[in-house]
Amino acid sequence: MRCIAIATLLLLSLSLKAGDADLTPKIPPGYKPDGANDEKGMWLELEEYERAIQRSPLLVKDPYINAYVRDVTCRVTGEYCADLRIYVIRNPYFNASMTANGIVQVWTGLLLRVSSEDELAAVLGHELAHYTQLHTMDRLRRTTKAATSGSIFDMGLLVLTGVSVPVGQLTALASLMAYSRGDESEADLLGAKFMADAGYDPHAAADLWKKIVDEDANAVAKGTEPGLFSKTHPSSADRIVELNRFVDENFPEATADPANKQSHLDMLNAYYLMLMEDQIDTNRFGRTEVLLDRHRQMGVQEELVHFFHGEMYRQRDEAGDMEFAIKAYTLAAQGDNPVPDAYRNLGYIYLKQDNLPQAQYNFRQYLELEPDADDRAMIEFYLNED
Amino acid sequence: MIVVTGRTRLVIILAALLLISGCATTTNVKQIDRLAAVDKDNPKVLVMTPDVKYYLLTAGGVPEPHADWTLAARANFETALSAYAKERNVELVMIPDEGQLDDFEVGYQKLYSAVGNSILAHHFGPMKLPTKQNSFDWSLGPGTQTIGEKYDADYALFTYYRDYQASGGRVAFAVLAAAAGVSMSMGSEGGFASLVDLSTGNIVWFNQVAAGAGELRDPDGAHTTVKALFKDLPEG
Numbered sequence: 001m002r003c004i005a006i007a008t009l010l011l012l013s014l015s016l017k018a019g020d021a022d023l024t025p026k027i028p029p030g031y032k033p034d035g036a037n038d039e040k041g042m043w044l045e046l047e048e049y050e051r052a053i054q055r056s057p058l059l060v061k062d063p064y065i066n067a068y069v070r071d072v073t074c075r076v077t078g079e080y081c082a083d084l085r086i087y088v089i090r091n092p093y094f095n096a097s098m099t100a101n102g103i104v105q106v107w108t109g110l111l112l113r114v115s116s117e118d119e120l121a122a123v124l125g126h127e128l129a130h131y132t133q134l135h136t137m138d139r140l141r142r143t144t145k146a147a148t149s150g151s152i153f154d155m156g157l158l159v160l161t162g163v164s165v166p167v168g169q170l171t172a173l174a175s176l177m178a179y180s181r182g183d184e185s186e187a188d189l190l191g192a193k194f195m196a197d198a199g200y201d202p203h204a205a206a207d208l209w210k211k212i213v214d215e216d217a218n219a220v221a222k223g224t225e226p227g228l229f230s231k232t233h234p235s236s237a238d239r240i241v242e243l244n245r246f247v248d249e250n251f252p253e254a255t256a257d258p259a260n261k262q263s264h265l266d267m268l269n270a271y272y273l274m275l276m277e278d279q280i281d282t283n284r285f286g287r288t289e290v291l292l293d294r295h296r297q298m299g300v301q302e303e304l305v306h307f308f309h310g311e312m313y314r315q316r317d318e319a320g321d322m323e324f325a326i327k328a329y330t331l332a333a334q335g336d337n338p339v340p341d342a343y344r345n346l347g348y349i350y351l352k353q354d355n356l357p358q359a360q361y362n363f364r365q366y367l368e369l370e371p372d373a374d375d376r377a378m379i380e381f382y383l384n385e386d
Numbered sequence: 387m388i389v390v391t392g393r394t395r396l397v398i399i400l401a402a403l404l405l406i407s408g409c410a411t412t413t414n415v416k417q418i419d420r421l422a423a424v425d426k427d428n429p430k431v432l433v434m435t436p437d438v439k440y441y442l443l444t445a446g447g448v449p450e451p452h453a454d455w456t457l458a459a460r461a462n463f464e465t466a467l468s469a470y471a472k473e474r475n476v477e478l479v480m481i482p483d484e485g486q487l488d489d490f491e492v493g494y495q496k497l498y499s500a501v502g503n504s505i506l507a508h509h510f511g512p513m514k515l516p517t518k519q520n521s522f523d524w525s526l527g528p529g530t531q532t533i534g535e536k537y538d539a540d541y542a543l544f545t546y547y548r549d550y551q552a553s554g555g556r557v558a559f560a561v562l563a564a565a566a567g568v569s570m571s572m573g574s575e576g577g578f579a580s581l582v583d584l585s586t587g588n589i590v591w592f593n594q595v596a597a598g599a600g601e602l603r604d605p606d607g608a609h610t611t612v613k614a615l616f617k618d619l620p621e622g
Binding site: 140146148 | 447452453456492
């Protein structure tokens, strides 16, 4: 009797909730293409693509960040981890991707937007699902098929009317976008399951999407996302609803381990200057502000957050912004963990305002904290002016 | 996810150029008659990893990369090239594996892609550059000396080749379309090769081959292709 109960439980856990797509991985760990020509061809092309990634100047080589991302990836992907190659790419936007042969790319902008290992695992679980469900190959095959059936339609039209217009091809290709939305939903749900299996909190997936919606709502220039994204991905609002329903039904007990927040925070604190510098350079002030507020709430070292508030105001340079920048830099410079660059940037602002004594005071503080600064000669030049 | 990288874009442009060019022709530019050696008896030619690929052109026109054909073509190409080099009295130095190139060499490979593409577009292609006056003075610059010294080579040979094999469905479509008066590609092949003088970086020989160039998937066909691709290659 007990055996039957366990077997039933096992079966239930495999099939999850009726009504959801079949969430069983289509390929086992250690998978290699088994003879389909298009798949073998794809893998060969991807080898070349991977060599290009390995040589990219944007590849982040820092061992700490790589170890952190790899650890989370391996935990959420389990036995599939050995089939994946993980690359952290220096790019301030929100993205991660997966290829048919297991190349995982994580953009640094993603690391700035998640607030725990669980949220990072949500993205990686989603990407693993694309891999285990062979979504890339499916898409290639659907494209080929749609182009063919579209051609058949066009050919019929051509023979009947003598006019050659690719109506059929266009219609067929448009329908691919809808298929792609289906893939994304499947990856969301299976990703949540991978998270739960690995002991992460699958609620984090919907939490992350809420953060993205929040950031979008605060963007100064709205609607600048490429249009294709909205056609190939479900809307964030739909994803949140579907994920919440799925997780509440299947993993109602799951909770997040607070240690998963701390480990992410430690990584952020160690690399904040590098990660946030790229975000500042996007000149997307509304989004930057949302991120800075969130980072402060998460507990990122406050001097660091102040420093980037200063950077944001200085870059934006609207009426009154320089005064805001001075305030923010001053807070960044005077805390328990002063940011040396805050003194330097204060120095430059005062220099521009023809306040040489204040400029030189700040430049001296900068050199005291950072005696080996690359720009020491330049700063000394200003110190010798009178 | 499908990413259009710089290289892919180049491939698409080149494929388009190959498709619009005529039938079974080779076009070349030759700046030197004989290879010259520096500090040794026989000139040596460094063979940069050949960029050779085969695709299946599916009925709807989507090209599908074909691994078995590509791997066979690469192997046959290498054998045929070695045999042909012997005929032309040229000593080859093979780069063992593309993955072993250092960043400097990869940089030159990319520079070559850009220059080769420009030659195709602006020298052989329709987009002539008025200031060039049709002179052939393309160069990668003298930085190539470093590569020459490392491999003890005088020249470097670059090859690019693509073959799009029409599937049965594609052929049927093309025949139907032709009956209705519309022309449709039934696949194509072609490529180009060039020789760089490593002491100056100058491109001293460049050959383009289009349609009907042969069949790299079998050893005999590969010999024909190699002969067409390296037509008028300066002798050692």
